[in-house]
Amino acid sequence: MTTATTGRTAPAGAVGTARTRVEGRAKVTGAARYAGEIPFADLAHGWLVLSTITRGRVRAVETEAVLAMPGVLAVLHHGNAPRVETDYVGMLGVPDPTAAVFQHDRVPHAGWPVALVVAETPEQAREAAESLVVRYEEEPHDIALSADRPDAYPVDGHMPAVTEKGDLEAELDAAAHVVDVEYSTPEEHHSMMEPHAATAHWDGGRLEVVDSNQGTTWVQNELAQTFSLDMSAVRVRSEHIGGGFGSKGLRVHQVSAAMAATALQRPVRVVLTRRQMFSLTGYRSPTRQRVRLGADADGRLRALEHRSVNQTSTVYEFVEPSAGVARVMYDAAAHRTVNQVIRLDVPSPTWMRAPGEAPGSFALEAALDELAERCGLDPIELRLRNEPETGPVSGLPFSSRNLAACFREGARRFGWADRDPRPGVRREGRWLLGTGTAAASFGAGALPSTALVTAEPDGTFTVRIAAADVGTGARTALTLVAADALETTTDRVRVHIGDSDFGPAGVAGGSMGTRSWAWAVNAAAAELRERLALGTGIPPEGITVRSDTTEALQSLAQKERHSFGAQFAEVAVDTGTGEIRVRRMLGIFAAGRIVNPLTARNQLLGGMAWGISMALHEEAVRDPSTGAHYAPDLAGYHVATHADVPRLEADWVDDPDPDDPVGIKGIGEIGVVGAAAAIANAVWHATGVRHRRLPIRPDRVL
Numbered sequence: 094m095t096t097a098t099t100g101r102t103a104p105a106g107a108v109g110t111a112r113t114r115v116e117g118r119a120k121v122t123g124a125a126r127y128a129g130e131i132p133f134a135d136l137a138h139g140w141l142v143l144s145t146i147t148r149g150r151v152r153a154v155e156t157e158a159v160l161a162m163p164g165v166l167a168v169l170h171h172g173n174a175p176r177v178e179t180d181y182v183g184m185l186g187v188p189d190p191t192a193a194v195f196q197h198d199r200v201p202h203a204g205w206p207v208a209l210v211v212a213e214t215p216e217q218a219r220e221a222a223e224s225l226v227v228r229y230e231e232e233p234h235d236i237a238l239s240a241d242r243p244d245a246y247p248v249d250g251h252m253p254a255v256t257e258k259g260d261l262e263a264e265l266d267a268a269a270h271v272v273d274v275e276y277s278t279p280e281e282h283h284s285m286m287e288p289h290a291a292t293a294h295w296d297g298g299r300l301e302v303v304d305s306n307q308g309t310t311w312v313q314n315e316l317a318q319t320f321s322l323d324m325s326a327v328r329v330r331s332e333h334i335g336g337g338f339g340s341k342g343l344r345v346h347q348v349s350a351a352m353a354a355t356a357l358q359r360p361v362r363v364v365l366t367r368r369q370m371f372s373l374t375g376y377r378s379p380t381r382q383r384v385r386l387g388a389d390a391d392g393r394l395r396a397l398e399h400r401s402v403n404q405t406s407t408v409y410e411f412v413e414p415s416a417g418v419a420r421v422m423y424d425a426a427a428h429r430t431v432n433q434v435i436r437l438d439v440p441s442p443t444w445m446r447a448p449g450e451a452p453g454s455f456a457l458e459a460a461l462d463e464l465a466e467r468c469g470l471d472p473i474e475l476r477l478r479n480e481p482e483t484g485p486v487s488g489l490p491f492s493s494r495n496l497a498a499c500f501r502e503g504a505r506r507f508g509w510a511d512r513d514p515r516p517g518v519r520r521e522g523r524w525l526l527g528t529g530t531a532a533a534s535f536g537a538g539a540l541p542s543t544a545l546v547t548a549e550p551d552g553t554f555t556v557r558i559a560a561a562d563v564g565t566g567a568r569t570a571l572t573l574v575a576a577d578a579l580e581t582t583t584d585r586v587r588v589h590i591g592d593s594d595f596g597p598a599g600v601a602g603g604s605m606g607t608r609s610w611a612w613a614v615n616a617a618a619a620e621l622r623e624r625l626a627l628g629t630g631i632p633p634e635g636i637t638v639r640s641d642t643t644e645a646l647q648s649l650a651q652k653e654r655h656s657f658g659a660q661f662a663e664v665a666v667d668t669g670t671g672e673i674r675v676r677r678m679l680g681i682f683a684a685g686r687i688v689n690p691l692t693a694r695n696q697l698l699g700g701m702a703w704g705i706s707m708a709l710h711e712e713a714v715r716d717p718s719t720g721a722h723y724a725p726d727l728a729g730y731h732v733a734t735h736a737d738v739p740r741l742e743a744d745w746v747d748d749p750d751p752d753d754p755v756g757i758k759g760i761g762e763i764g765v766v767g768a769a770a771a772i773a774n775a776v777w778h779a780t781g782v783r784h785r786r787l788p789i790r791p792d793r794v795l
């Protein structure tokens with residue numbers, strides 16, 4: 094293992110070498126400060142009060158007693174909070190008032206924010222918040238998700254809700270083998286290590302928010318809209334981030350902190366508790382999915398239908414596009430995919446790592462395994478026979494599609510050739526053993542970004558970009574990219590990120606962060622290098638080049654752009670207790686050029702570990718009578734821990750993106766895609782029983 098600052102003398106070639114994080118020392122020594130611990134003079138602390146009912150109205154907030162408590166400065170609620178814009182347009186072009194708190198007396202779900210108590214210390218704020226009496230008028234609630242509700246309706250989201258070609262029923266009738274199965278996935282939560290936290294204050298006429306988020310430009314834009322301010326009147330900083338996974342955009346902590354900072358004219362910090370996060374920061378909606386496959390005797394698909402329905406809140410229409418994955422993976426003469434939602438009295442769901450693909454691939458790839466069984470075909474062979482030439486729905490060429498290479502390499506390394514296809518025949522004491530596989534894909538997009546690269550008079554370089562390192566190692570990756578483009582060594586490059594003042598940049602989301610920022614950094618650095626080659630001296634303020642990738646991205650040819658992967662799992666199922674142990678997993682990915690093998694492998698392994706969690710553990714359960722979660726914390730909501738995660742291996746095949754200046758595709762999300770299906774397929778191979786409802790809990794196995 095090499096480090097970022099030693100041992101390199103070659104002028105180029107940093108990309109592709111394994112590097113520890115440039116901020117690693119700062120993180121492990123505590124020098125790196127997170128949003129909830131950055132010091133501010135004269136800081137006040139806000140504590141949110143959440144509704145104890147699931148649906149209804151706030152009749153009264155009895156502030157008097159609380160305002161008399163020690164240190165209490167203010168209580169904000171719908172009766173006195175500043176009015177804000179509730180219909181601002183979010184990233185998907187849909188109004189999202191989820192974070193616009195205290196604007197009305199309605200309670201749309203359990204755990205809705207009804208007040209913010211601000212005090213001199215967090216302890217005083219908390220005590221007062223817990224003492225605050227709020228009176229409600231309760232109404233009956235509806236939280237029942239099911240596949241056959243008549244009020245389900247299609248929603249486009251970031252892709253069309255429905256795609257359709259051919260005569261599905263006719264092709265199913267003509268098929269030699271048919272699979273028609275329903276799957277369900279539960280409500281899942283991001284559970285990142287660092288809870289949401291923000292400090293807001295007014296600084297020289299600007300609203301400044303120090304936050305933990307996945308994009309300072311994103312939060313800057315949405316705060317500006319919410320408070321009807323010019324973008325230039327809002328600055329958002331977010332330097333170190335302990336995970337986001339889709340949850341860290343504009344949320345109530347920034348908005349309520351900004352309201353309180355405005356009212357009190359001093360800095361106000363709002364930190365969410367783990368329990369509050371369960372109703373305030375989004376989650377992956379539960380899904381109900383139906384997959385119908387029809388194949389010829391030789392396993393070639395004639396018909397493919399994938400339908401999904403998810404819940405959303407009455408506040409915001411969010412679609413979990415689970416049926417989208419079928420549009421990329423497999424073709425058929427008749428092909429239909431449908432994403433629908435049902436509005437319930439639940440919190441607004443949001444993106445969560447591989448939104449759509451994670452639950453969608455569970456259903457589709459498990460159904461493929463069932464079809465392989467019907468056809469008497471090896472599940473890898475079935476997939477290879479159905480590799481499409483072009484995008485099954487779009488008809489567009491793939492920028493590159495190396496799924497088959499992933500399966501070949503994975504099968505070789507996993508020892509797939511020795512597999513006895515029969516289910517339920519391998520026993521080791523009380524354990525039944527099985528292996529399974531599944532395919533993965535995730536979009537390889539890019540977002541417009543700007544970067545500033547400065548040549549300093551001392552021969553070093555400074556990169557500034559409003560990137561977010563949510564734990565992926567993005568800052569380190571950008572250091573490598575910049576060093577190569579500048580033809581220098583990484584120890585001469587400093588990368589500053591997480592500040593909206595650096596100019597607009599894309600989010601750490603959709604697996605597009607590092608790719609989008611690297612594009613901008615590479616462009617600015619390459620232009621700077623050319624300028625320096627002219628040999629004019631460097632003035633004291635340095636020479637700065639600014640790039641903007643907006644035009645370059647618009648001129649990209651229309652293609653299907655995705656990463657691909659093959660997941661393999663071996664499980665042991667305890668026939669006495671129903672316990673499932675994953676014994677090993679292997680993932681082989683075709684995911685563009687790998688910038689930093691060390692942190693890239695971490696991303697992929699983290700996704701695969703999350704696949705174990707998804708397959709076996711994670712499930713947020715609501716009490717139908719109260720509409721609230723039973724145990725909204727990390728004791729009640731099980732995520733896989735070290736003891737659950739065996740030896741995992743992740744590797745990749747060569748797959749540079751032909752249209753990306755650095756060859757990057759993006760790797761943040763594909764590690765989780767297909768992982769749960771590979772495990773579920775392995776459980777079938779072990780036991781002979783298909784589990785179509787996640788998580789596969791011991792009580793469901795027995």
Ligand code: MOS
Nearest residue numbers: 338339446602603
């Ligand atoms: Mo990811 S769900 O796009 O942060």
